[in-house]
Amino acid sequence: MAPILEVRDLVKKYDDFTAVNGISFSVDEGEIFSLLGPNGAGKTTTISVISTLFAPTSGDAIVCGYSVTKDPMAVKRCIGVVPQELALYEDLTALENLHFWGQMYGLSGKALSDRIVEVLEQIGLADKAKQRIKTYSGGMKRRVNIGIGLLHKPKLLFMDEPTVGIDPQSRRAILDSVKELNRQGMSILYTTHYMEEAQELSDRVGIIDHGELIALGTQEELTRQVDETDTLVLHIAENEDPQALVDRLQTLDGVRRVNVINHEISIITRSAQELIAPAIQEAEAAGIKIYSMDIREPNLEAVFLHLTGRALRD
Amino acid sequence: MRKLFIIALKDLKLIFRDPAALILMLLAPFLISLGMGLITGRFSGNANSWISSIPVAIVNQDKGELGKALEAVFSSEELADLLEPTFAATPGEARQLVEADQASAAIIIPQDFSASIIPDDSGSTSGETVQISFIANSNSPTYSGILRSILDAFLTQVEVGRIEAEITMSQIAQTGKLTPELAAQLGEALGMQLAHQSAQTPPIQLESTTATGAAVKFDLLMYFAPGMALMFLMFTVTNGGRSLLLENRTGTLPRMLQTPTASAQILGGKLLGIFLSAVTQLTILIGGTSLLFHLEWGEPLGVVLLILAASFAASGWGSFMATLFKTPAQVANFGSIIMLVFGLLGGSFFDMSLLPAWVSTLARITPNAWGLQGFTTLAGGGTLGSIREPLMALALMGIMLFVAASILMRRRGLAGK
Numbered sequence: 072m073a074p075i076l077e078v079r080d081l082v083k084k085y086d087d088f089t090a091v092n093g094i095s096f097s098v099d100e101g102e103i104f105s106l107l108g109p110n111g112a113g114k115t116t117t118i119s120v121i122s123t124l125f126a127p128t129s130g131d132a133i134v135c136g137y138s139v140t141k142d143p144m145a146v147k148r149c150i151g152v153v154p155q156e157l158a159l160y161e162d163l164t165a166l167e168n169l170h171f172w173g174q175m176y177g178l179s180g181k182a183l184s185d186r187i188v189e190v191l192e193q194i195g196l197a198d199k200a201k202q203r204i205k206t207y208s209g210g211m212k213r214r215v216n217i218g219i220g221l222l223h224k225p226k227l228l229f230m231d232e233p234t235v236g237i238d239p240q241s242r243r244a245i246l247d248s249v250k251e252l253n254r255q256g257m258s259i260l261y262t263t264h265y266m267e268e269a270q271e272l273s274d275r276v277g278i279i280d281h282g283e284l285i286a287l288g289t290q291e292e293l294t295r296q297v298d299e300t301d302t303l304v305l306h307i308a309e310n311e312d313p314q315a316l317v318d319r320l321q322t323l324d325g326v327r328r329v330n331v332i333n334h335e336i337s338i339i340t341r342s343a344q345e346l347i348a349p350a351i352q353e354a355e356a357a358g359i360k361i362y363s364m365d366i367r368e369p370n371l372e373a374v375f376l377h378l379t380g381r382a383l384r385d
Numbered sequence: 386m387r388k389l390f391i392i393a394l395k396d397l398k399l400i401f402r403d404p405a406a407l408i409l410m411l412l413a414p415f416l417i418s419l420g421m422g423l424i425t426g427r428f429s430g431n432a433n434s435w436i437s438s439i440p441v442a443i444v445n446q447d448k449g450e451l452g453k454a455l456e457a458v459f460s461s462e463e464l465a466d467l468l469e470p471t472f473a474a475t476p477g478e479a480r481q482l483v484e485a486d487q488a489s490a491a492i493i494i495p496q497d498f499s500a501s502i503i504p505d506d507s508g509s510t511s512g513e514t515v516q517i518s519f520i521a522n523s524n525s526p527t528y529s530g531i532l533r534s535i536l537d538a539f540l541t542q543v544e545v546g547r548i549e550a551e552i553t554m555s556q557i558a559q560t561g562k563l564t565p566e567l568a569a570q571l572g573e574a575l576g577m578q579l580a581h582q583s584a585q586t587p588p589i590q591l592e593s594t595t596a597t598g599a600a601v602k603f604d605l606l607m608y609f610a611p612g613m614a615l616m617f618l619m620f621t622v623t624n625g626g627r628s629l630l631l632e633n634r635t636g637t638l639p640r641m642l643q644t645p646t647a648s649a650q651i652l653g654g655k656l657l658g659i660f661l662s663a664v665t666q667l668t669i670l671i672g673g674t675s676l677l678f679h680l681e682w683g684e685p686l687g688v689v690l691l692i693l694a695a696s697f698a699a700s701g702w703g704s705f706m707a708t709l710f711k712t713p714a715q716v717a718n719f720g721s722i723i724m725l726v727f728g729l730l731g732g733s734f735f736d737m738s739l740l741p742a743w744v745s746t747l748a749r750i751t752p753n754a755w756g757l758q759g760f761t762t763l764a765g766g767g768t769l770g771s772i773r774e775p776l777m778a779l780a781l782m783g784i785m786l787f788v789a790a791s792i793l794m795r796r797r798g799l800a801g802k
Contacts (some may be wrong), residue, residue: 123643144647147643147644152643154643157636158640162402167398172640198517
């Protein structure tokens with residue numbers, strides 16, 4: 072399938088700081104592509120550049136066949152953007168917000184009115200459309216924020232961390248709506264630092280860190296990169312110094328790597344089950360008490376940990 | 386072009402949904418004007434009354450022409466509505482009237498007032514410095530100020546006349562065609578004429594005429610209402626400039642830039658929004674004061690043009706200020722200071738003619754000064770032609786500031802990068 076978005080060696084620098092460092096990827100028509108990475112990884116900057124908000128320092132992105140550097144207006148007509156912040160007018164009603172943003176996308180008259188009705192139904196706020204945004208809950212505001220991006224039926228929708236700071240129920244509703252939009256044929260570029268969201272939604276995932284795309288592929292392809300490894304996580308007390316135990320664990324057979332994040336010791340191993348008993352013994356020998364243990368099968372979190380030595384939430 | 390108006394009208398709607406902004410835009414100038422009206426007694430009579438019947442005690446100890454002339458000024462028909470003179474026999478009696486709040490001021494004309502100015506038969510004056518005493522009632526500062534202005538106007542005319550007469554006589558004497566005897570007679574005649582002129586000529590600052598020659602009465606509210614409207618206009622435009630930074634911070638400006646809308650249209654729409662807010666505010670204030678206070682703002686076309694020009698220049702300032710600061714809070718704080726400084730400089734609180742010359746010159750950078758000049762000229766019966774200067778100055782100010790603001794906004798990336 073032809074790509075609706077093709078990012079080519081994109082670089083964005085702010086003075087001496089490089090926010091995006093030569094990333095390349097493509098999004099096929101009808102695909103949900105997730106950019107997964109921790110806060111500050113460069114996800115929002117990437118979306119800002121390919122949505123024409125900022126000019127790239129070098130490189131280019133081709134959206135719907137148009138270059139963001141050469142024909143930004145054509146790009147803007149093709150895309151919808153759902154920004155991370157709630158870019159709404161709190162003193163206007165949801166209806167007035169949709170009306171204003173619809174006009175900004177070039178809609179008018181009956182076409183605009185009809186589309187507003189459809190979007191209000193879609194985001195489930197038809198009965199509260201005449202209330203001012205400032206009276207809405209966080210989840211309702213998020214839904215209006217998404218609705219605005221859908222008004223002009225874009226071919227490609229950019230969603231930048233659309234579930235940040237909302238309750239689980241609203242989050243579920245948003246994830247379901249993303250899947251529904253995709254079923255209707257919309258291509259979606261979704262950014263998140265929640266591994267579960269990327270796993271649930273994405274056809275393909277790009278893992279981004281420090282402005283660089285460090286892995287790219289389907290979930291299957293990515294988890295294969297960690298070579299069918301498990302992760303055994305040991306939770307120790309906050310006042311314990313984990314270093315003595317880490318040193319002992321690294322000497323055990325089958326241990327590929329040991330990472331410490333706060334007071335969690337993550338042991339990357341071929342078989343976590345086989346390592347439980349030796350790990351407990353080493354902890355006793357080191358005089359460290361283990362409070363609990365988790366076994367994590369290969370997932371995107373493990374991929375990120377494997378590639379960076381850090382957790383996504385760091 | 387359509388999107389320009391869509392953005393501007395959205396901003397206008399948002400301003401009129403902000404209770405705090407409405408208080409400062411409309412209620413505050415209205416209430417302060419109302420307060421000024423109450424202080425000056427504007428509302429003490431019927432709705433159509435002007436400042437009237439200012440009580441003044443006059444003691445005339447001068448037997449000469451100028452004393453009579455000054456007496457005549459204060460009891461003239463032209464000022465009959467404005468003043469209510471009481472002629473006291475002694476300075477003590479006049480002072481008592483002031484202390485008892487029965488007079489806003491007392492004017493004591495000393496014995497040798499005329500003799501000190503008008504030459505006698507020998508062609509010479511008494512040569513003594515004679516001062517007229519003016520005793521102001523501290524409980525009535527506005528009324529005593531008006532009385533002082535009338536007195537000052539009279540004395541200025543006397544002084545001008547005296548100097549003119551001296552120069553004329555001196556020049557004639559130098560030709561050798563005027564004997565000392567004739568000079569004495571001529572001096573006396575000039576003095577008499579001067580006294581009559583002073584009595585007949587109404588005070589300049591307090592009474593003017595329309596183009597048709599009809600008398601226009603002085604109304605202090607006609608000064609304070611535009612003064613306050615122009616001062617709070619600066620709040621509105623600063624608030625507009627602040628909204629640009631606020632939209633950038635809350636993400637609505639970047640979101641606009643991601644729609645198929647040219648950055649120039651977005652910037653233009655924001656600036657048009659500031660301008661429309663300013664025009665709306667001035668229109669409401671002028672319309673409101675016309676209806677409620679029965680103020681006559683003058684020639685309608687002139688008033689409309691002045692509203693547009695003052696709003697344009699003030700909006701230029703609001704836009705320019707938005708480019709000088711990084712945060713909306715900084716613009717709001719500095720805007721409040723600018724509002725007061727421009728109000729003070731521009732004559733919103735007192736007559737600019739009372740300020741030193743350099744301050745009056747500096748005040749010309751404010752839309753307040755030019756706007757007030759225009760509005761008071763129109764209210765005093767001025768025509769469209771007589772406000773050409775303030776209109777041009779305001780338009781030029783607006784153009785320069787808008788151009789500067791547009792350049793700086795683009796440099797800062799407020800209009801996209």
